[in-house]
Amino acid sequence: VRETCQTYGLSEGEFGELLARVTAAKATAYCPYSKFRVGAVLLTRGGIFVSGANVENASYPVTTCAERVAFAKAITDGHRGFRAVAVATDISPPASPCGMCRQCIREFCDLETPIIMFDGDSNFSVMRLEELLPLSFGPEALGVQSQA
Amino acid sequence: VRETCQTYGLSEGEFGELLARVTAAKATAYCPYSKFRVGAVLLTRGGIFVSGANVENASYPVTTCAERVAFAKAITDGHRGFRAVAVATDISPPASPCGMCRQCIREFCDLETPIIMFDGDSNFSVMRLEELLPLSFGPEALGVQSQA
Amino acid sequence: VRETCQTYGLSEGEFGELLARVTAAKATAYCPYSKFRVGAVLLTRGGIFVSGANVENASYPVTTCAERVAFAKAITDGHRGFRAVAVATDISPPASPCGMCRQCIREFCDLETPIIMFDGDSNFSVMRLEELLPLSFGPEALGVQSQA
Amino acid sequence: VRETCQTYGLSEGEFGELLARVTAAKATAYCPYSKFRVGAVLLTRGGIFVSGANVENASYPVTTCAERVAFAKAITDGHRGFRAVAVATDISPPASPCGMCRQCIREFCDLETPIIMFDGDSNFSVMRLEELLPLSFGPEALGVQSQA
Ligand SMILES: [Zn+2]
Ligand SMILES: [Zn+2]
Ligand SMILES: [Zn+2]
Ligand SMILES: [Zn+2]
Incomplete structure (x- = not known):
């Protein structure tokens, strides 16, 4: 954890908070169709x-994934600029x-934003x-300035 | 307004609050692609x-509409059971x-839930x-109990 | 059937063809997640x-429903203007x-386009x-001319 | 082109066919909202x-991208197993x-499937x-066998 924190510019307290909150978030999932809980912070x-x-739906494509729920909240609450994204599921290796x-x-x-992926036992992997x-499609392709 | 409130079981204070909040919500939209702001409460x-x-996205289908953002927040915050949905845009008649x-x-x-639709001048229409x-597809079709 | 055909401007041959084809279409579904087959014509x-x-996906929101698959094919094949939409599932009453x-x-x-909904036994209901x-949101709201 | 074909197991005839068809496909786009044409083969x-x-929609999230339209057609036509995916847009570098x-x-x-991305002048890049x-989420995570 210490090394991860150094590499990605997080304090150990922040890392612990991400883990605690993403685990709690997972418990708030509405997933009666997949029964596959995902939390994001x-x-x-x-x-x-x-x-x-x-937040799933009887019409599967109307489902909103955990990460998009978190961004929807953050963006409409006025937040811009993110230092880390954490995701947690119940499977291993981390989804x-x-x-x-x-x-x-x-x-x-x-x-460069780190995406920290936790499995059900708090093991994790991190990728930017x-x-x-890679080679992503984004706002610039449509003449819109990135919000990052 | 008074008649609407009676028909749909809302107080005038609640109706006023819905209008004030949905107007404020509209200002939190992220819609650089459509430039079509929508608020929901x-x-x-x-x-x-x-x-x-x-909350739009350079890949249009990755967009989440206002109503789904509001439900995603409410459901993951643990709320179940809703008395009214309000939506507001800048066009007339109300979208x-x-x-x-x-x-x-x-x-x-x-x-029976009322859906109140406001235009840019606070004019509105309501439909359940x-x-x-009508004749909707829902959780029951997949053997899942409704959350309503 | 005869009455339905008269009301909605279809010949009985066309109606029969819709039923035969939508039943066949249902068998082409890829739905390992919901196991809920839907055909559309x-x-x-x-x-x-x-x-x-x-055509479903492990990420549920990436799923494309039967009706949208049919329109995607038709539109990219250059078709414009539709006289009827038929949908079939395995449940009753028709979904x-x-x-x-x-x-x-x-x-x-x-x-005015009729949407014919078949259950697993070829019983059906029709709605325009x-x-x-009702009171739908469409291209006009964004200044785009309808393709209908 | 020759080297690309050798690396990815395509004949030059197949590569030429992919380019010709993806360019033609682009012209079948329905994109009055983004005006951003995409073809896929x-x-x-x-x-x-x-x-x-x-195939776009006034409600942006109801849009289906070119690639998903092509897979929806192929899968419901019974095809399984793909040797290459080609995508074309009008911008440069290739989207x-x-x-x-x-x-x-x-x-x-x-x-390992190659994804060939063409810009508006037939320049291209390829990635598997x-x-x-990378590190993708797929059917196996939900206990479903891959179709690849
Ligand atoms: Zn997702
Ligand atoms: Zn919407
Ligand atoms: Zn659908
Ligand atoms: Zn896409």
Whole structure:
């Protein structure tokens, strides 16, 4: 953990807070269809933590994943700029954000932003956005300035 | 307004609060692609107001509409049971929720739930969910109990 | 059937063709997650039938419903103008298109377009688009001319 | 081109066909909102080419991207197993598939599958699925066997 924190510019307290909150967030999922709980937490540049979890729907494509719930909250609460994204599921090895969520992260985060993925036992792996979504398509392609 | 409140079981104070909050919510939209701002506010059975606005993405289908943002917040905050949904845009006549959002509302609300649609000048129309999404497809079709 | 055909401007041969094709389409679904097969068929103004079925994804929101698959095919094949939409599932009473699909139909069809919903035993009900998606949001709200 | 074909197991004829068809596919896009045309073509293991283009909607999240249109066609036509995915836009450098589409490709393709991205002048770059969507989330996480 110490090394991870140094590499990605987080304090150990922040890392612990991300783990505690993402675990709690997972319990707020509404997933009667997949029964696959996902929690997500964002750490803003201002030091605020914003949580989300998956919210499914009988019409599967109407589902919103945990990461997109967290960004929806953060963005409409006025936050811009994020230092880290944490995601947690109950499986091992840790699940990564789906491609749709990587695209959502891309809209609002630097390519260097660390994405910390926890499994059900608090083991984790970390990748930067650029590593999870290389050669990405973003706002610039449509003439819109990035929010990162 | 008085008659609307009586018909749909809202107090005039609650109606005023919905209008004030949905107007404020509209200003939190992130919509550089459509430039079409939408605000949404839910009133829970417990008397809590939960706001949302549209959060767009360079990949258009990754966009989350205002109504779904509000439900994502409310559901992951533990709220169940909603007395009203308010939506506001800048056009006239008032815009209605898109079909995708009607489906989201269906997952979490009674068919009698009023959906109040405001235009840019606070004029409004109201329809119940059942009127906006008749003969709807919902959780029961997949053997899941409704959350309404 | 005869009465339905008269009301909605279809020949009995066309109706039979819709039923046969939508039943066949259902068998082409890729739905290992929901195990809920849906078929859809469109009848174009030019008399062409275009079929689709649901194509699901491990990330549930990446799923494309049967109706949207059929429209995606038809539109990219150059078809414009549709006389009927048929949908079939294995449950009874017949399932209706989800809200997201009603929105897709709205982009490309007249409000009078009949939507024929078959259950697993070829029983059916019919509603016009305007009945399934009243007071709808469409292209005009964004200054785009309808394709209907 | 020759080297690309050798690396990714395509004949030069197949490569030329992919370019010709993806350019033609781009012209079938329905994109009055973004005005950003995208074409996609798949080459199946059986040697069949399947085309798609983006089909947008007034409700932006109801949009289906070109890649997902092509897979929806191919899968419901019974195809399984793909040797290459080609994508074309009008911008330079070539645009890559959005994250949502990478997730769709993941459901149906080997991680080694080449994704060929053309700009408006037929310049291109190529990446394997594993390079565009590393450490991906897929069917196995939900106990479903991959279709690749
Ligand atoms: Zn996701
Ligand atoms: Zn919507
Ligand atoms: Zn649908
Ligand atoms: Zn895409």
